[in-house]
Amino acid sequence: MKSSKKSKIEKLVDEQVKIISRGMEEILPLEDFEKKIKKSIEQNKPLKIKFGVDPTSPDLHLGHAVILHKLKQFQDFGHIVILLIGDYTARVGDPSGRSVTRPQLSPKKIEKNAKTYTDQAFKILDPKKTRIDYNSRWFSKMNFNDLLKLTSKFTIARLLERDDFSIRYQKGTPIFLHEFLYPVMQGYDSVALKSDVEIGGTDQKFNMLAGRSLQIDFGQDPQVVITMPILEGIDGVQRMSKSLGNYIGLTEPAKEMFGKVMSIPDELMIRYFNLATNLEEDEVKKIEKGLNDGTLHPAEVKRRLGREIVTLYYDRKTALEAQAEFDRVFKEKKLPSEIPEFKVPREIFKNSKVWVVRLLVTIGFAKSNSNARRLIEQGGVKINNKIIKSPELELKIKENDIIQVGKRKFARLVISH
């Protein structure tokens, strides 16, 4: 009797651990994780899963979604997710990319960003099992004494272990003192929240482990650290990020999403299936096999990937429409079904004609006259599907003329009076 009950709990533990383990990079340490899950089941008490959020760039993309999906799995098991808005740490600035001096964000702006962030996150997360907190809640009350106490728990050598610090140190790029404090602060967040698990990208490993050691110092049961792989952006090389411009945003229109997926390198497809869709492992294995033995055409597989991803954020129907639109524009080279309108102001007309270069700049398809000239000289500009050959051209434009730059920029002209 007693033993069968115990094994039932163990089965539950195994199940949770198995699902959570899928697609993650590391669980540190695994034994602690099993213990925590077990305790949670036995006492029927959900675990607190912490995820730190930077309110400076509120646009979420598929890279963030990797973690959000994992958090959702925790929620499905009944655990509580804490989205910790790093409003206070945002003022410190992330240690990476020191050349960019971040503008100080006003509390209002931070609040707005946080709202945008959580709205997007709830495309995946269950709001009922999510708590939102702000780390200014504890940091703004701290004094210098508290800070000293905290910092005395870390050594420089330990901080220098961290990858990006040691690289910068070796390269001779400056590391500022306040940047050193970043892991300390993130670590203290875990203490303040008494978190059971912290989850983040592999780049956050050090900071999250700092949380563990601080919690021990504060006499708490240390959190388990789960690191998730960092998804490459659509360039296939660098991590997906807004500033690198290689991202697929969660709120992007379905057509954009689909199109961007189609432009990722083939080698990345399986990784995207694993990290950015909900397909079962076995299914992904099948696809991988098909690709390898040539029974599946890569282009077809990529279309499927596009559909899966769009379906996740919209629905099946929208995904199919996005695919149809893609075929229409890029396979059949037809005009998109919807073309954004641009008002052509009267001032740029001269004797009822418009200089092409000026037109391109006015509607924002070229950064400068020189840029517009180059585009034309290189044959990248079409009006009503006819290539413009001379940058000197003055043209008579009519309502609804279609201007195209490159393969994907279209505009329908509207003449304002």
Added chain:
RNA sequence: GGGGGGGUGCCCGAGUGGCCAAUGGGAGCGGGCUGUAAACCCGCCGGCGUAUGCCUACAGGGGUUCAAAUCCUCUCCCCCCCA
């Protein structure tokens, strides 16, 4: 506090008096090939309405010179070594 080395275009990085709007690579952009994939090939990559022309640019100010990214000087910033 003392000594040394640096700051160049989106990034890396050459250039140490004229031939420098500044070699090269990366990123980006346009074209070709294709499956808007990758790889590859060609071209562009400060601005100015039409220019063997002008303007703005090599951390910032001042100066030398017919001529400066390059020399001098002051200021600011970064790195290293010693204390």
